[in-house]
Amino acid sequence: MSIDRLRPGPRMSQAVVHGDTVYLAGQVADQAKGGSVSDQTKEILEAIDRLLAEAGSDKTKIVSATIYLADIATFAEMNAVWDGWVPAGHTPARATVEARLAAPAYTVEIACIAARD
Incomplete structure (x- = not known):
């Protein structure tokens, strides 16, 4: 079974497709500086939509999501x-944790796994 890597870089690929499963790398907002948790979450979810479409899937097929928040006090803002x-009817299994992210400007990071069938 083949492994396809979408948008590969020297450290990681943005998505990896193996069979009918799509694994997305943790997504962060490109415009993180000064953006609210809401703004960053919206941008990340748009990126997830694009990556899943490129991989032949969509958000109705996400089976698992992990959300990392720099401050768990922003949980309600992100959830909105x-x-x-x-x-x-298509909510995935999900975990949300507080974590120190790669740069102080990042307030949210989301990784997910989706099916393609």
């Missing part, structure tokens, strides 16, 4: 955006 994005 997430809840408006995830389709009813």
Whole structure:
């Protein structure tokens, strides 16, 4: 079974497709500086939509998501955006944790796994 790497870089690929499973790298906002948790979450979810489409999937097929917040106190703010994005009846298994992210400007990072069938 082949492994396809989408948008590969020297350290990681943005997505890896193996069979009918799509693994997305943790996504962060490109415009992180000065953006609120809501703004960063919206940008990340748009990036996830694009990557999943490129891999032949979509958000209704996400089976698992892990959300990292720089400050767990922003949980409700992030959820307000997430809840408006995830389709009813297609909510994935999900974990949300507080973590120190790669740069202080990042307030949210989201990684997910989706099916293609």
